Amino acid sequence: MARNAGEPLHLAVARPHPVIIPVASGKGGVGKSFLTANLAIALAEMGHPTIAVDLDLGGSNLHTFLGLANRHPGVGDFIHGAAPALEELLVDAGVPNLRFLPGDGRTPFLANLGSAQKQKLIRHLRSLPAEYILLDLGAGTAFNTLDFFACAPTGILVTTPELPSVMGMQVFLKNHLLRRIDRQLSVNGFKPLRPLFKALLQQPMERLPATLNGLKARMMEQDAAAGQAFAGAFEGIRPRVLFNMGSGPEESRMALGIRESLAEVLGVEPDFFGFVFHDSGVRRALAARKPFLTGFRENMAARNILKIAERIVRFWRNPIPDSATLMIKHVLQFPESNAPKSRL
Ligand SMILES: Nc1ncnc2c1ncn2[C@@H]1O[C@H](COP(=O)(O)OP(=O)(O)OP(=O)(O)O)[C@@H](O)[C@H]1O
Ligand SMILES: [Mg+2]
Numbered sequence: 001m002a003r004n005a006g007e008p009l010h011l012a013v014a015r016p017h018p019v020i021i022p023v024a025s026g027k028g029g030v031g032k033s034f035l036t037a038n039l040a041i042a043l044a045e046m047g048h049p050t051i052a053v054d055l056d057l058g059g060s061n062l063h064t065f066l067g068l069a070n071r072h073p074g075v076g077d078f079i080h081g082a083a084p085a086l087e088e089l090l091v092d093a094g095v096p097n098l099r100f101l102p103g104d105g106r107t108p109f110l111a112n113l114g115s116a117q118k119q120k121l122i123r124h125l126r127s128l129p130a131e132y133i134l135l136d137l138g139a140g141t142a143f144n145t146l147d148f149f150a151c152a153p154t155g156i157l158v159t160t161p162e163l164p165s166v167m168g169m170q171v172f173l174k175n176h177l178l179r180r181i182d183r184q185l186s187v188n189g190f191k192p193l194r195p196l197f198k199a200l201l202q203q204p205m206e207r208l209p210a211t212l213n214g215l216k217a218r219m220m221e222q223d224a225a226a227g228q229a230f231a232g233a234f235e236g237i238r239p240r241v242l243f244n245m246g247s248g249p250e251e252s253r254m255a256l257g258i259r260e261s262l263a264e265v266l267g268v269e270p271d272f273f274g275f276v277f278h279d280s281g282v283r284r285a286l287a288a289r290k291p292f293l294t295g296f297r298e299n300m301a302a303r304n305i306l307k308i309a310e311r312i313v314r315f316w317r318n319p320i321p322d323s324a325t326l327m328i329k330h331v332l333q334f335p336e337s338n339a340p341k342s343r344l
Contacts, residue, residue, distance in 0.1 A: 019316055020126065022148055022155035024053075026168020028139035030158045032056075035305070036136040037065035038293045042309035044098035045293075051090065051130040052115035054100040055148050056138040057113070060103025066093050067290045074102025079117055080126070084120060086124045095294075099130070107178050113144055122151045122304060132312075140328045141175040149176055150183075153190045156240045156273065161251035174266055177212060180233040190229045196222055211265050227282060239270045239321055242308065245278040252331035255324035272327040274308035276301050277334075300334065 023036045033056070037233035040052035054062035054074065063070050072091050077083045090099040113121070135155075137145050148153050159169040161206060178201070185194040200218055201208070209215040212230075243252065254273045262268050279301035285292040293302050307330075311320075320326065 012265060013145070017126065018051075018128060018130045018133045020135065020152035021312070021316070022137055022152055023156060023158060024137045024149045024172060025139050025158045025165070026170070026172040027143070027165045030139075030160050030165055030275070032139070032158050033062050033065050033136050034292070035156075035158060035242060035244060035276065036134050037062055037291060038302075039309050039312070040098055040134045041066075041093075041095050041291055041293045042306050043134075043312065044093075044095050046309060046313060047097065048131040048313065049097050049129070050132040050134065051099050051101055051128055052093065053125065053133060053135045054103030054105075055135045057104045057144065057193040059138055060105045062104060062136045063100065063105070064286060064289075065291065066092065066100055067285075068100060070102070070105045072102045074104060075121065076104030079104075079113065079121065085122070086121075086128060089268075090128075095291075101128075103136075112142075118144065118147055123149070125151065141172055141181075146176055146179050150179065152238060153236050154238050156242055157270075158242050158244055160245045161243055161247075161254050166254065169241070170258075170262065170265065173262065173268065174212070177233065177237070177266060180237075181230060184229045184233045187229075187232075190225065193219065193223055193226055193229060196226075211267070211313070213267050234267065237268050238272045239268065240316075241270045242273055243275040246275050246331075247278055249275075249331045249334050251275075252328045255327055259324045269319075271315070271323040272322070273311050273315075274304060275327060275331045276304040276308070308321045 023032045025032050030238055036052055040050050044050040052066065053058045054061060054286075056062070058076065060070075060074070072089070073083060075086070078086055078089060080331065083089050086101060090101055093100040125156060137148050139145075157169050157172065159165045168304055182194070182197065184190060185197055200215060209218055214228070216226060216230045219230075241255070241258065243254070246252065253273045259270065259272075262270055277300045279292075279296070281296035281299045281301050282292050282301065285295045288295060292299075293305060296302055
């Protein structure tokens with residue numbers, strides 16, 4: 001990862017860069033905060049210094065999934081200038097190797113950050129002392145969320161196995177890619193292409209290209225340099241998909257259709273990192289104000305999460321060939337989940 005302008009040189013060379021893992025979704029309520037908290041616990045338990053950051057500004061609740069009280073200053077105070085460094089705001093999360101950076105629980109109205117504030121925050125996040133930094137994001141495609149997601153080379157996309165949630169994930173990814181293309185077009189050399197890009201996106205629905213490859217082809221008709229800008233925007237894109245709240249192992253087969261659709265519509269290949277079953281222990285853990293992984297370790301969803309953490313440590317920096325098939329094979333070994341069965 002490149003050093004950022006303005007970042008003191010000693011920070012860039014003194015510590016290895018942490019792996020930053022933003023966790024996003026198209027639809028809300030799919031389990032981003034639950035998974036962020038419990039994956040962070042799992043990584044910390046494996047001996048990796050980890051920080052869980054609540055970046056759902058306007059809807060911070062990561063503390064509840066960590067079993068912590070909402071009484072600490074956090075990102076909101078940093079943005080308002082009440083805390084000079086993020087590092088000072090880290091809270092011991094009660095698990096060895098795990099610290100928590102609270103969100104904006106005590107400082108409302110931060111859902112719309114200015115660009116300079118956002119860049120400063122991202123710069124400081126990158127220099128936090130940890131091996132893994134997990135970012136719990138808000139749902140949807142607000143610029144804040146897209147920019148936090150883009151602060152790392154790749155991130156996690158959470159979806160349930162329901163169609164609206166899967167569609168939401170695809171819309172999120174499309175917006176992420178469009179923002180990356182727009183950023184490429186803001187770079188010297190490509191700037192003359194930007195008005196064309198904007199004009200193409202503002203066409204009536206029926207004239208819009210159906211795929212990002214179609215959009216690229218239309219731009220290349222006008223200027224062949226568009227091909228290079230698109231290549232730059234797509235370089236290294238490899239989103240990691242997590243299914244949550246699954247009700248049966250056969251639902252994991254959705255990964256095959258998703259892989260096909262993302263390749264065709266967006267020209268992107270995802271890695272499927274895991275499948276977590278719906279688990280009644282999640283609600284009970286919240287009621288007991290305990291992290292799920294601590295209180296319900298033997299449950300199916302806890303075992304699913306531990307497996308995902310293991311995959312993060314082994315594969316985060318490398319693509320997993322045919323991850324959809326591998327994940328399906330793994331999930332099909334499980335007996336039916338402990339979710340309530342439908343009477344339909
Ligand atoms: N695997 C699961 N089994 C059972 N309940 C779950 C599971 N995952 C999440 N939940 C529950 O679903 C609800 C939504 O989860 P969570 O708050 O983590 O979603 P989110 O994506 O962060 O939502 P938001 O977009 O509002 O931030 C919570 O009540 C949580 O306890
Ligand atoms: Mg959340």
